Amino acid sequence: MSALAAALRKDLLLQWRTRAQVVAIFVFGASALLLFSFAIGPHAAALRQHAAGFLWLALLLSSTLALAESFQSEMEHRALEGLLLLPADARALYYGKAIANALQLTLLGVALVPVMVVLYDAGTARLPALLGIIVLGSAGLSAPGTLYAAMTAQARARQTLLPLLLFPLVVPVLLAAVKATSLLILGDPMGQIRSWAVLLVSFNAIYWSLCGLLFERVVED
Amino acid sequence: MRDYSTRPYALGGLGIALLLWGSTWGLLFAPREAYMGDVQRIMYVHVPTAWNAMLALTFAFACALFFLLRGGWEWDARLEAAIEVGVVLSTLLCMQGAIWAKPTWGVWWDWDPRLTTMAVLLFAFGGILALRQFVDDPVKRAVWSAVAVVIAYVDVPIVYFSVKWWNSLHQMQSSPETVSRAFHWPLRINAFGVLLLVAGLIDLRTRLAALRREGELAAPPVVAERATPAPIGAAGGTP
Amino acid sequence: MHLTPRRGTGRTSAVTGLAVEAEGLGRRYGRRWALRDVSLAIPVGSVVMLAGRNGSGKSTLLRVLATAIRADLGTARVALHDVRTERREVRKRVALLAHHSHHYEALTPRENLAIAASFLGREGDRPRLLALLGRVGLADRADDPVSTLSAGMRKRLALARVLLQDAAVLFLDEPYGELDPPGFHLLDRVIGELRAGGATVIVATHLLERGRALCDRALVLEEGRLVWSGPAAEVPEDAAAGGPTS
Numbered sequence: 001m002s003a004l005a006a007a008l009r010k011d012l013l014l015q016w017r018t019r020a021q022v023v024a025i026f027v028f029g030a031s032a033l034l035l036f037s038f039a040i041g042p043h044a045a046a047l048r049q050h051a052a053g054f055l056w057l058a059l060l061l062s063s064t065l066a067l068a069e070s071f072q073s074e075m076e077h078r079a080l081e082g083l084l085l086l087p088a089d090a091r092a093l094y095y096g097k098a099i100a101n102a103l104q105l106t107l108l109g110v111a112l113v114p115v116m117v118v119l120y121d122a123g124t125a126r127l128p129a130l131l132g133i134i135v136l137g138s139a140g141l142s143a144p145g146t147l148y149a150a151m152t153a154q155a156r157a158r159q160t161l162l163p164l165l166l167f168p169l170v171v172p173v174l175l176a177a178v179k180a181t182s183l184l185i186l187g188d189p190m191g192q193i194r195s196w197a198v199l200l201v202s203f204n205a206i207y208w209s210l211c212g213l214l215f216e217r218v219v220e221d
Numbered sequence: 222m223r224d225y226s227t228r229p230y231a232l233g234g235l236g237i238a239l240l241l242w243g244s245t246w247g248l249l250f251a252p253r254e255a256y257m258g259d260v261q262r263i264m265y266v267h268v269p270t271a272w273n274a275m276l277a278l279t280f281a282f283a284c285a286l287f288f289l290l291r292g293g294w295e296w297d298a299r300l301e302a303a304i305e306v307g308v309v310l311s312t313l314l315c316m317q318g319a320i321w322a323k324p325t326w327g328v329w330w331d332w333d334p335r336l337t338t339m340a341v342l343l344f345a346f347g348g349i350l351a352l353r354q355f356v357d358d359p360v361k362r363a364v365w366s367a368v369a370v371v372i373a374y375v376d377v378p379i380v381y382f383s384v385k386w387w388n389s390l391h392q393m394q395s396s397p398e399t400v401s402r403a404f405h406w407p408l409r410i411n412a413f414g415v416l417l418l419v420a421g422l423i424d425l426r427t428r429l430a431a432l433r434r435e436g437e438l439a440a441p442p443v444v445a446e447r448a449t450p451a452p453i454g455a456a457g458g459t460p
Numbered sequence: 461m462h463l464t465p466r467r468g469t470g471r472t473s474a475v476t477g478l479a480v481e482a483e484g485l486g487r488r489y490g491r492r493w494a495l496r497d498v499s500l501a502i503p504v505g506s507v508v509m510l511a512g513r514n515g516s517g518k519s520t521l522l523r524v525l526a527t528a529i530r531a532d533l534g535t536a537r538v539a540l541h542d543v544r545t546e547r548r549e550v551r552k553r554v555a556l557l558a559h560h561s562h563h564y565e566a567l568t569p570r571e572n573l574a575i576a577a578s579f580l581g582r583e584g585d586r587p588r589l590l591a592l593l594g595r596v597g598l599a600d601r602a603d604d605p606v607s608t609l610s611a612g613m614r615k616r617l618a619l620a621r622v623l624l625q626d627a628a629v630l631f632l633d634e635p636y637g638e639l640d641p642p643g644f645h646l647l648d649r650v651i652g653e654l655r656a657g658g659a660t661v662i663v664a665t666h667l668l669e670r671g672r673a674l675c676d677r678a679l680v681l682e683e684g685r686l687v688w689s690g691p692a693a694e695v696p697e698d699a700a701a702g703g704p705t706s
Contacts, residue, residue: 006578013575017566017605073564082562085528086625087551088579144372151365156355165352165369168345169376172383179387199383210375214368217289221360221529359490439491441533 003089007096014073015100021069026108029062030115037119044121051122052181056137056174059109063138064163066108067145070101071153080150080219094215098146098208105138124184129193133184136200137177143207144169151218176200229425236418243269243410251404260324267317269412271335273419274310277303278342278374280423285370288363294434295427297363300370301353302426304346306419311343334385341380345373359437479504479539479629479660480525486533487520494520496684498534502662502677504628507655509671509692510664511699512681518664519559521681522631525662526556539629555627557635561618563606569593569617570602576621589624596620597646611638619650630654632663636670648674668695 001009015022036054040046074080074097083093110131117123124130148165152158180196247265281303288296318336319329330336349369356362480502487495494517502508510518523529525538527547536543539553563572573589582588593602596616601609606617615638622630635647651674654661665671671678671692678695680688688696 001578001581001583003579006575006583009578010575013571014564014566073566076565077563078558078560079562079564081528081558081560082576082621083579085526085551085556085562086576086579087548147368147372151352151368154361155352155365156357161348161352161355164348165345168341168348169373171341172376172379175383175387195386199379199386203379206375206379207372210372214371217364217368357490437490439488439493441486 003092004095007088007092008099009096011070011096011100012103015070015104018069018073022066022104022108025062025065025069026111028065029058029108029112032058032061033112033115033119047120048122048185049182051116051120052185053178054120055109055112055116055181056178058112059105059137060141060167060170060174062108063105063141063145064159064166066104067101067142067149067166068153068158068162070097070104070146071149074150075153084220090216090219091212093219094146094150094212095208097150098142098211101146102135102139102142105142106135109134109138122185126184130181130184133177133180133193133197133200136197136204137173139204140173140177140200140207141166141170143204143211147211147215147218150215172199172203176203229421229428232417232421232424234421236414236416236421239410239414239417241414243407243412243414247404247407247411251407260321263317263321265407265411267314267321268408269415270310270314270317271339272412273415274307274314274339276416277307277310277419277423278346278377281307281346281370282374285367285374288367289371294363295431297367298427298430298434299423300363300367301430302423304349304366304370305426306422308343308346308350310419311339311346314339315343332384332388334381334388337384337388338377338381341384342373342377345376346370349373359434477504477540478502478537479506480536480662482525482534482536484534485521485524485531485536487517487524487529487531494684495524495531498681498684498686500679500686500689502660504660505655505658506677507651507661507663507675509668509675509678509695510662510681511666511668511671511678511695512664513666515683516681517684518681519633520684522556522633522662522664523558526554526631527551528556528558553627554629554631555622555625557618557622557630557632559633559637561614562621563614563617565607566605568603568605569598569609569620572606572617573620573624576624580625592620592623593617595623597642612640612643615639616643616646619647623650627659629660630662632661632665634664634666636665636667644670666699668697668699671695 033054036057037047040050071080080093084090113130113134145162145166148162152161152165155161176196176199180193180200183193183196244265248262251262251265253259281300284296284300284303287293288300315336318333318339322331322333323329325331349366352369353362353366356365478501480500482501483499485495485498486493498517498521510521512518520529524531525536525543527538527543527550530544538550541549541553543550564575567575570589570593573592574583574586577583577585577589590599590602593599596619598613598616598620601613606614609617615635619635622632632651636644639647648670651661651663663671663675672695675692678688678690678692678699679686680695680699688699
């Protein structure tokens with residue numbers, strides 16, 4: 001079994017074993033969607049217009065919880081250090097964790113879609129495309145998010161530091177994902193979704209490689 | 222240790238002198254711009270600030286790369302200085318942008334791609350300053366902030382492009398430098414003025430950071446006698 | 461002094477001469493030097509006690525030699541490889557039983573060992589994992605989450621994990637820490653078996669009596685410096701007495 005497969009297996013097992021937390025994070029995200037609707041008021045047209053933005057904001061906020069959680073188990077008894085000493089390749093450990101986080105965020109995103117449909121009357125018939133955007137957006141959050149989660153799990157004030165570092169960085173992901181989702185919901189007469197998807201793919205390509213390279217410096221002494 | 226004592230002050234002093242000269246010229250004596258009027262004069266300060274903010278943050282990126290690839294505490298000290306000065310300049314830039322936008326467009330913020338990118342950079346690098354505050358171990362602090370700077374800087378073109386595209390779908394806003402033409406001499410003088418001032422500030426701040434690091438890290442222990450002395454990385458730099 | 465490879469798995473290689481050599485090791489944490497100018501040479505196959513008060517630098521020394529952390533000054537070679545430039549090679553040949561037990565709370569002992577095995581390239585070896593758990597006395601708790609285990613049982617799990625690695629050099633940091641009397645005897649037996657198999661073991665402990673009985677040599681650290689080295693039977697009584705808690 002390659003190191004990456006071993007790492008991915010470990011992280012999926014950990015996620016499965018702590019799945020109660022994911023449910024709690026989903027509830028958090030759904031509550032956020034509800035609260036956002038109060039910010040607009042019961043105006044159906046306005047709610048529909050902004051639904052995509054709120055979905056991604058809810059997912060972004062939920063991601064800080066999920067990402068921080070993903071390194072809790074690695075740091076409390078220094079399990080990550082234990083693996084590095086076996087020796088296990090730091091890059092494999094990063095990609096295993098980042099992929100598992102991306103899958104978890106995709107799941108969260110998909111679970112929040114029905115909530116959005118109900119609260120905002122904002123649905124789309126183009127479900128495969130929506131899934132694609134959710135996957136790309138989740139991956140874009142996960143790549144730098146996993147790196148920063150590893151960093152902040154070892155620092156003080158970790159709950160504040162992770163969003164502080166992550167949010168400015170993922171502005172392109174937020175912009176692209178919101179625009180693309182909005183076009184799926186409201187219609188895309190000029191076929192612009194493709195361009196936003198390309199932006200997401202580029203962000204992912206750059207950050208999945210860059211963070212993989214830098215991860216070792218963050219977790220090794 | 223080299224004696225820095227006069228260099229930053231010399232740089233800063235010269236910079237301020239140039240700034241005074243260029244600003245007086247641009248703000249009071251340069252020809253009035255036909256289309257926009259006196260508001261356009263802010264460009265004599267705004268453009269130099271923009272150039273130097275990017276320069277400071279690019280210098281921070283270079284320091285981060287040097288630190289990660291070659292090590293050495295001096296790069297961490299310069300990194301700290303460059304980030305701080307870059308954040309201050311970005312803040313000034315956003316304030317200037319707002320001051321320009323209000324009389325021009327009637328709103329404080331017009332989502333100009335360049336300015337919005339600077340705002341995102343302001344938050345990104347400000348966050349890295351916060352990161353430095355919350356990490357106690359000097360080595361970890363240095364490595365992590367260097368990593369964070371690299372990640373944030375690589376994002377700059379992506380943020381710029383995505384905001385530009387996002388904005389272009391609505392309306393074509395304009396920024397001071399695209400609309401109005403400046404009388405270029407006061408602009409250049411100010412640009413050099415800010416550059417020298419920034420260089421002086423970074424120099425001074427680097428010295429402060431280096432002194433703080435010296436206070437945080439214990440000096441190598443005194444050794445009575447050693448058979449084969451082989452101190453590696455006496456300053457504790459990372460490889 | 462040649463050493464025959466350990467049984468079965470072929471992960472370790474023959475190690476000749478010195479298992480551990482260090483020259484002028486120094487490591488600081490901020491303003492405090494935890495290790496100062498530590499030089500030592502440990503022959504292959506010896507069992508060494510590392511004694512000293514709390515805060516004397518024992519854990520730091522073990523962690524530096526195991527490549528968990530870097531030295532700020534000095535050099536060291538463990539299992540013939542440099543700890544600074546050949547970390548990966550050192551890690552393949554050593555195992556560290558640390559203060560932190562390197563496990564996942566939410567998973568079971570069996571799963572924790574399986575994860576370690578998968579990174580060691582031995583994920584198919586299920587019977588061996590169970591046998592190891594049996595050896596450390598965790599067979600009947602193999603499938604309970606570690607969060608439900610006592611501190612002593614977690615130590616046993618950590619021990620099993622270390623044994624899984626088939627290392628040529630083992631660093632045990634206060635292994636007797638949370639163990640009960642049966643656990644003490646288990647550990648004594650394990651160290652004896654390791655010695656018989658030709659491994660080099662460095663045990664940090666302040667249980668001087670036990671150390672004198674088990675170990676060949678002893679090193680004493682005080683405030684980060686090596687202040688005494690000699691046969692384990694002769695280690696001075698005050699080596700682990702009192703001192704500040706770390």
